Amino acid sequence: MSVAPTLSATALHKSYGAGAARIEVLRNLSVEIFPGELTLCTGPSGSGKSTLLAALSGLLTPDAGAVTLLGEDILNRTERDRDAFRLAHCGFIFQGFNLFPALTAFEQVLLPLKFMAVPVAAARERAHEALAAVGLAHRAHLRPTALSGGEKQRTAIARALAKQPQLLFADEPTSSLDGANGRIVIDLLHRIARERGATVLCVTHDPRLHDHADRIIHLEDGRILRDSRPTHS
Amino acid sequence: MISLARITLIREWRRFLPAILAVGFAGLLVLVQLALLLGIFRTIAVYIDTSRADLWVGYPDTRSVDLARPISTRNEVFLRAHPTVADVEAFDWSVGDVRRPDGSAALATVIGIDTRAGALALDRVVTPAQRRALDEPDTILVDMSSTANLAARLGTMLEVNGRRVKVVGLTRGLNAVGGANLTASLATARSLDTGAAPDQVGYFLVKLRDPNAAARVRDELAPRGVNRPYSVWTASEFSEMSQRYWLLESGLGLGFLFSGGIALCIGIVITSQTLKSVVQASLREYATLRALGISLRSLRLVVLEQSAWVGVIGVVLTVLITLGIVRLAAVFHILVTAPGWAYAGTAGFIFTIALASGVLALRALAQSEPATLLR
Numbered sequence: 001m002s003v004a005p006t007l008s009a010t011a012l013h014k015s016y017g018a019g020a021a022r023i024e025v026l027r028n029l030s031v032e033i034f035p036g037e038l039t040l041c042t043g044p045s046g047s048g049k050s051t052l053l054a055a056l057s058g059l060l061t062p063d064a065g066a067v068t069l070l071g072e073d074i075l076n077r078t079e080r081d082r083d084a085f086r087l088a089h090c091g092f093i094f095q096g097f098n099l100f101p102a103l104t105a106f107e108q109v110l111l112p113l114k115f116m117a118v119p120v121a122a123a124r125e126r127a128h129e130a131l132a133a134v135g136l137a138h139r140a141h142l143r144p145t146a147l148s149g150g151e152k153q154r155t156a157i158a159r160a161l162a163k164q165p166q167l168l169f170a171d172e173p174t175s176s177l178d179g180a181n182g183r184i185v186i187d188l189l190h191r192i193a194r195e196r197g198a199t200v201l202c203v204t205h206d207p208r209l210h211d212h213a214d215r216i217i218h219l220e221d222g223r224i225l226r227d228s229r230p231t232h233s
Numbered sequence: 234m235i236s237l238a239r240i241t242l243i244r245e246w247r248r249f250l251p252a253i254l255a256v257g258f259a260g261l262l263v264l265v266q267l268a269l270l271l272g273i274f275r276t277i278a279v280y281i282d283t284s285r286a287d288l289w290v291g292y293p294d295t296r297s298v299d300l301a302r303p304i305s306t307r308n309e310v311f312l313r314a315h316p317t318v319a320d321v322e323a324f325d326w327s328v329g330d331v332r333r334p335d336g337s338a339a340l341a342t343v344i345g346i347d348t349r350a351g352a353l354a355l356d357r358v359v360t361p362a363q364r365r366a367l368d369e370p371d372t373i374l375v376d377m378s379s380t381a382n383l384a385a386r387l388g389t390m391l392e393v394n395g396r397r398v399k400v401v402g403l404t405r406g407l408n409a410v411g412g413a414n415l416t417a418s419l420a421t422a423r424s425l426d427t428g429a430a431p432d433q434v435g436y437f438l439v440k441l442r443d444p445n446a447a448a449r450v451r452d453e454l455a456p457r458g459v460n461r462p463y464s465v466w467t468a469s470e471f472s473e474m475s476q477r478y479w480l481l482e483s484g485l486g487l488g489f490l491f492s493g494g495i496a497l498c499i500g501i502v503i504t505s506q507t508l509k510s511v512v513q514a515s516l517r518e519y520a521t522l523r524a525l526g527i528s529l530r531s532l533r534l535v536v537l538e539q540s541a542w543v544g545v546i547g548v549v550l551t552v553l554i555t556l557g558i559v560r561l562a563a564v565f566h567i568l569v570t571a572p573g574w575a576y577a578g579t580a581g582f583i584f585t586i587a588l589a590s591g592v593l594a595l596r597a598l599a600q601s602e603p604a605t606l607l608r
Contacts, residue, residue, distance in 0.1 A: 059524055083528045087526025092524045094521065100241065103235075110235055111235065143244075
């Protein structure tokens with residue numbers, strides 16, 4: 001691969017607890033993730049995949065190791081710098097959608113842009129675009145209680161997308177969705193990687209997604225067991 | 234641009250209602266307790282505050298107006314001798330054992346006042362006509378707040394210390410803390426006070442030609458030495474002394490302060506817990522915003538704005554209901570006093586509670602890495 005990695009981790013260690021109850025979640029794990037691809041990270045429960053995602057995105061500080069995002073050493077930065085970095089470059093999607101119950105889909109997408117100090121007119125345009133990109137332009141005025149699970153997740157994707165992030169992290173984005181909605185969501189993530197050149201890292205234990213991935217990293221006991229590039233049409 | 238705080242408050246008002254009510258009622262409890270307490274204290278000093286005297290002269294070192302002990306009438310000459318003194322009049326104070334028309338007993342304070350037109354004593358509660366009516370021997374005025382207690386109306390015959398007196402008028406605003414206030418002429422009061430010596434009186438009220446000279450004249454009139462025959466106070470000083478005595482040295486004042494304090498604590502606990510639960514219900518959403526790179530400071534401002542609105546609405550609720558209660562109390566002749574500073578103080582206080590509760594509620598978010606909240 002000639003493209004430089006946008007995301008790389010070297011010799012990551014992370015453990016929880018102490019003494020006999022100590023659990024090593026990441027053991028000397030090194031990995032490089034590339035832009036323009038949808039990289040899936042799979043593995044059984046407790047294999048450390050969510051911890052890896054949190055560490056790679058600067059949401060969690062590992063016990064040892066280095067994390068480089070877009071060429072910057074993220075761990076040697078202050079909390080405030082890390083916030084600023086994530087605000088400028090990162091998007092997140094979670095299993096639980098995490099939408100504010102009071103806000104309409106449009107407002108959910110608009111909210112991060114407000115904190116990014118994007119001018120109002122531009123922010124509204126970007127929010128409309130993002131919702132249109134996930135196929136929710138006609139549902140923009142609805143609050144989460146009026147949206148289906150798939151629509152909620154697509155709103156969450158639009159919220160991440162409107163920030164125009166170079167790095168997109170998704171933690172079990174399809175786990176609470178049925179097959180059809182799961183497929184829509186993974187297709188969206190794939191398209192974001194391909195069409196926008198974003199680096200998309202998706203943690204999942206959903207085997208249905210394997211067909212859509214450019215690369216699959218299989219994790220077990222805090223180590224990378226397999227790293228493969230499935231060939232599909 | 235959208236305000237997360239306001240939109241949430243408006244669209245999810247049901248979630249904030251308990252917090253708003255908690256803030257509002259905590260304020261209400263404190264404010265009404267305070268108003269009752271101040272009302273009671275005003276009751277203690279009502280004799281001073283409704284009279285027109287500049288100086289009060291009474292038994293040496295009396296600490297509260299209701300603790301009157303007699304002084305000699307001979308002192309009047311010395312008081313009148315001062316060039317700034319315009320007028321001096323006697324004011325009598327005694328305890329009366331009242332027998333109601335139905336024969337049951339009640340306790341009362343019998344106040345003897347000068348009945349001359351333009352007299353100083355109880356100037357603001359006794360009308361000139363009522364004062365004239367008291368010239369007839371064995372007549373009294375009863376305060377409206379005590380008519381039920383004494384089973385008395387205009388024209389009723391009561392028995393005070395074994396002597397029959399007729400109710401010839403009703404005063405308004407002469408509430409008493411215990412028992413009832415009966416107002417009589419000095420002569421009638423004297424005849425009702427079985428233990429009174431003829432040359433003794435409860436207080437002298439002094440009117441000055443220059444009211445601004447009160448403090449100076451007080452010092453000039455004050456006797457020196459060990460066996461002083463009397464003490465002199467300015468009216469405002471004596472009023473404050475009496476109220477302070479009741480606040481700090483009577484069980485009544487301390488009891489009220491205690492219950493007011495408890496009301497405050499309950500308000501703080503309920504408010505902070507409710508606001509905390511509202512914030513915590515959205516903790517995952519806030520954590521998501523943290524993940525997206527929105528600073529803790531920005532989120533704190535959102536929660537602070539929310540808490541501030543809860544505080545403001547709570548304060549409005551408190552003030553409106555308190556105004557209603559104060560009005561209602563007036564109808565039932567209950568003395569409550571809610572001055573502006575009590576409203577402002579309570580409002581400021583509960584607003585602060587609301588803000589502080591909001592800040593505390595965000596601690597869960599500040600103390601943990603966002604990742605742990607997003608599991």
